[in-house]
Amino acid sequence: MEQFYSKVISLKNIADDYYLLDFRWNTDSIPRPGQFLTIRTTELTSPLLRRPFALSAYNGETHMASIIFQKVGNGTAILAQLQEGDILDILGPLGNSFSDYRISENGNITNHVVVAGGIGTGPMLYLADELKKTGKKPLLIIGSRTKSLVPFTVLNKEIETIICTDDGSFGFKGNVVDYLKSRSELIKKSVIYCCGPEPMLKGCHFFSVDVGSKCYVSLEQMMACGIGACMGCTCETEGKKKYTRVCKDGPVFESSEVKWT
Ligand SMILES: Cc1cc2nc3c(=O)[nH]c(=O)nc-3n(C[C@H](O)[C@H](O)[C@H](O)COP(=O)(O)OP(=O)(O)OC[C@H]3O[C@@H](n4cnc5c(N)ncnc54)[C@H](O)[C@@H]3O)c2cc1C
Ligand code: FES
Incomplete structure (x- = not known):
């Protein structure tokens, strides 16, 4: 996991309120399917928390990566306004795959x-x-x-x-x-x-x-730190360990491990 800056290559509206964001993957850690990153959507104080998104593609030859996101609130509305060449503040890859x-x-x-x-x-x-x-x-x-x-x-x-x-x-x-x-x-x-x-x-x-x-x-859980430090994303599990952190121990789990309510 690393924090890095990356240029927006393109942003396309691909369905109602859904966007495809392509950017350069400026770190050597290769992201795998299921892993996610967090983006700081603004330098201002609101939204304060980084927003988590799963990788939707990665090309090891071109070092291009993508996410697909839905515009649902303030943070994603800011992302939906990005222009080619804008700089993203990214932390990733995070979680398991x-x-x-x-x-x-x-x-x-x-x-x-x-x-x-x-x-x-x-x-x-x-x-x-x-x-x-x-x-x-x-x-x-x-x-x-x-x-x-x-x-x-x-x-x-x-x-x-x-x-x-x-x-x-x-x-x-x-x-x-x-x-x-x-x-x-x-x-x-x-x-x-x-x-x-x-x-x-x-x-x-x-x-x-x-x-x-x-x-x-x-x-998917609401996340604050996204790196396992705050316990803000726990979910209930079956077995000895009653709770687990979605950001660090997941987000991918065998479905029988999860306590479904
Ligand atoms: C591991 C993970 C992977 C995700 N991958 C994707 C993805 O690939 N594409 C995508 O569109 N969305 C994804 N999400 C959800 C995405 O993070 C939220 O939609 C986004 O943070 C909303 O930000 P907002 O400021 O626009 O909305 P807000 O106005 O803050 O809130 C709108 C709704 O978004 C959700 N939300 C807000 N903040 C968070 C947060 N920090 N963590 C989790 N959920 C939140 C809540 O349900 C809230 O009701 C993922 C979430 C997690 C935890
Ligand atoms: S979001 Fe902080 S421990 Fe998962």
Whole structure:
């Protein structure tokens, strides 16, 4: 983890209130899918805290990296105004990654189901790309409320992708868990990776229990320091250790470790 400054290469509006921010990755620590960075959005006192975002892409040859963010409040509204050449104050890469689990435990599994919802889409695009580069055939499932929130332009055409919309305006009508259930025969032989709103993660976890698949989730908590120092991001876990820090021990966890409420 390092603090560094980086120039904005480009900022594009890719769906309703969703932006793709490309910038130079000016540090030697290579970010992996699931890891995040924090950005100081202003030199003024408000917003005071750095804002956390997961990496949505990284290119080791060009040292370019990207995040996809949704404009939801003050900090992200400032980011949405950035111009090419503006300087970003970044801390990263932070947290663990999906790769930590995949490499150590899932070497023999052939089906990789990557599930994304809303602001969880960025890291899952990165994970699906990484799986593809290592010779796997990931199935990417993206859930959205409606078609105008789907970031079509950043999807990799070489990756099999299913879009689910709650209102049926595009693709499968229903949420991602409905889709998983509709293909449970295939998915029970898979490992499932998810990032998105908590009800989606919970649904994926209980689906994985029903079909006997492994499931990994990337959790999102309000964060203050983002580096494990303040205990502001704890979540309840099963087992001996009752609480864990999402920023330092996660954000990626095996779904059975999480106490779902
Ligand atoms: C590990 C991690 C990865 C994330 N990755 C992404 C991503 O790839 N793309 C994306 O769009 N968003 C991501 N988020 C959420 C993003 O950090 C918040 O949307 C952002 O901080 C909101 O800032 P704001 O000032 O615009 O909003 P605010 O006006 O401060 O708040 C709006 C809402 O944003 C959330 N929020 C605010 N501050 C934080 C904070 N410090 N930590 C967590 N949530 C906060 C709260 O739910 C709040 O209700 C991630 C969060 C975490 C913890
Ligand atoms: S945000 Fe401070 S410990 Fe996680």
